[in-house]
Amino acid sequence: MSDARAVAVPVLTYHAMNVNGRAYADNDHVALARDLDWLHAHDWRIVPLRTAVSALFDGGSPLPPRSCAITFDDGSWFDWYDLDHPSHGRQRGMAGILRDFRDRHGADVHATSFVIASPEARAELDRSCMLGTGWWGHEWWAAAEAEGLVAIESHSFDHNHHTLAATAVRDGPKGRFDTIVDEAAAEAEIVAASRWLDDLLPMRRTRLFAYPYGQSSRFLREDFLPRRAADHGLVAAFGTEPRAMRGTDARWNLPRFVCGADWRSVDELSRLLASA
Numbered sequence: 001m002s003d004a005r006a007v008a009v010p011v012l013t014y015h016a017m018n019v020n021g022r023a024y025a026d027n028d029h030v031a032l033a034r035d036l037d038w039l040h041a042h043d044w045r046i047v048p049l050r051t052a053v054s055a056l057f058d059g060g061s062p063l064p065p066r067s068c069a070i071t072f073d074d075g076s077w078f079d080w081y082d083l084d085h086p087s088h089g090r091q092r093g094m095a096g097i098l099r100d101f102r103d104r105h106g107a108d109v110h111a112t113s114f115v116i117a118s119p120e121a122r123a124e125l126d127r128s129c130m131l132g133t134g135w136w137g138h139e140w141w142a143a144a145e146a147e148g149l150v151a152i153e154s155h156s157f158d159h160n161h162h163t164l165a166a167t168a169v170r171d172g173p174k175g176r177f178d179t180i181v182d183e184a185a186a187e188a189e190i191v192a193a194s195r196w197l198d199d200l201l202p203m204r205r206t207r208l209f210a211y212p213y214g215q216s217s218r219f220l221r222e223d224f225l226p227r228r229a230a231d232h233g234l235v236a237a238f239g240t241e242p243r244a245m246r247g248t249d250a251r252w253n254l255p256r257f258v259c260g261a262d263w264r265s266v267d268e269l270s271r272l273l274a275s276a
């Protein structure tokens, strides 16, 4: 048991909407495909994030050595479909990159997509800070759960995003998540997201949360999330502190590495994992 808790599990995060060119450093699709091959060549195993959380915190089966998990943020079509980007050409969807990898190597692969629940917020965000092409719908989420390759989990109701005219937080400041320090705002962003996702995807329950902007408040970490577990159904929440996850961590503020911020090449990823 003490051994299982000391195991270090890096969680690698990609943003599929990060398509600003066709090179590793400016395209998370290119980065994911290269990283998967590197991970496989260096004996890393990719496990579902929920399996890793269960192993480290809830007495689940121990993980094999050199286990890591992959996550995506925000839940757009770029996680799932191949799309013709207006400036940068055909992009293989992240799910297609996972399937290509699985077919090439015969190795298990899995990712967890942390999605913004509110369809109205996604439609508005699509117009204000994506391409305005309607590529942020949730049409693919049930198919993803049915296939078992990409799990759908919560990235809040509307990200309390600064470009939305109004967010569920109402009176508080937008564009941050560490400003959420009261019951009503936390209910609107976290409990409502779990309920919405559980209604849409009744074949599974929402169990994991990724804080928008990687930010959390002490109220969320130490009071709201542990106290209201029966209402939000979550078992763990992730920020973006750049280190590997261990069973000794606090489950309401788990670390993740972010592609583009914490590593920008396969060499940087290899150094990151060597020190993780």
Ligand SMILES: [Zn+2]
Pocket (backbone or CB within 6 Å): 073, 074, 155, 159, 212, 213
């Ligand atoms: Zn986000």
